[in-house]
Amino acid sequence: MNIYLHELKSLRKSTIIWTCALIALALLYFSVYSGLAKDAADFKKLLSGYPAQLRAALGISLDNITSLLGFYSMVFSFITLGGAIQAMNLGVSILSREARERTTDFLLVKPVSRQAIVSAKLLAALTMLLATNVVYYAAALIFATMVKTADFSFQVFFMINLTLFFVQLMFLAIGLVVSVFFKQLKSVLPISLGVVFGFYIIGAIIATGNNDAERFVSPFKYFDINYIINNARYEPPYLFAGAAIVIAAIAATYAIYTKKDIHAIS
């Protein structure tokens, strides 16, 4: 319990900064929406002139692309990128910070098992991610209702925002498992930024095809917002794959951290 509370306190400032950043980004995008809505009306007229097969080939769904949810789905990938960086930072730093801040000697001699330590830290990270998501969702809901031109489904909106949490979970788990492999991580940033941007770019460039197998490579592509808007549910294979990755990574973290040779302060 002590470790959990201590980690919460030390993560507090960074979480607040990240939440404000995500909200500010959302605010920026929503404020652009009103200008876009006008363009959208013209574009809809243009698109309706093309035959249906052509539209289907381009993957453009007439209603979705101009609605608030359609717009949100496109800008949301960006917010997910920011959230992923936060989660990855959290995952990579939370276990390696003991080595970095020279507190290993103090913590590991306490009568607390290593599993308990990992659990407490994991729980603290989860709490912070949950807090970020809740506050962000509230803010996004307020913004969306402020700029909407037509009613949208709150349930679908909630489901879209939930994917942020899922992607963050995946990156948290990936970050945790990556961090246990290093003896001492001197700096969290190169790994976390590199991995997150790597997946983002892979998702943006490679997984643009309709090839399902390619979508498994990048966590950013696991949840196709258009599908959620159309069907109001997630795609089961990707949901399972995501859950499997999270569970496997966390299990690996426990396994490796418990058996790992942790060096004294150098």
Place this chain on the structure above:
Amino acid sequence: MNVFLRELKANRKSLIIWSVCMFLLVASGMGKYTAYAASGANSKIFNELPASMKALLGIGSFDVTAMSGYFAMLFLYLEITAAIHAVLLGSHIIAKEERDKTIEFLIPKPVSRAAIITSKLFAALVNVVVMNAVTLAASIIMVAKYNKGADISGEITMFMLSMFILQLIFLSLGAALSALIRNSQASGSLAAGITFLSFAIAKITDLTDRVNFLNVLSPFKYFGYGDIVAGKSLDFGMAMLSLLLAALFFASTYFFYCRRDLNV
């Protein structure tokens, strides 16, 4: 000289990893070109989309079925990779001494702080040039492999030149921030945050013309891709201003580091 050689050696492994990643990025990006070119018949529709729609679809204002337009779309991702590399490099190369506790060894040596900074920044510059060269080579090779239209090596070189200026800006930004801020973790995060913000702004100004004044905050937008694709060379005034900005940041690195209270 010693500091310069030592820094080159220390950064060698990281540079190799980043270069390989950049090469793979260019290769995979080009690999996807065939998918875009295949839908060439639809380019008329692409061109008639309103600008904001195109931006949302990630196409921007280019004809992505032509190689030059496609490369312009891919280029933003190459630039952000290079920018992250440069900003992390600049930030680390200054902050690592205090973080790794080697500052006590280095400072009493009969080398002035300014000389240390010069050697380190030169080593960082060499890294940035190598990164740029790798991207240039990879781009030319991969484009030649997939290109069915006109040769665009000239345009690619222009792109790389603009990327080099961008790398200089971010390198100097990272260095200046870590010379200024006491906590090395905080300065790295701040530098990365600013890079990410510039990227976000670049994407947002694509969406709508109304916020074009924000472009000044985003180095990614200093050089218009449309102009480069059209074959024009870089805007001289903009290039000069960017170099001036980088020079300003470099100068502040020296200024702040020489007056800094070192964390021993």
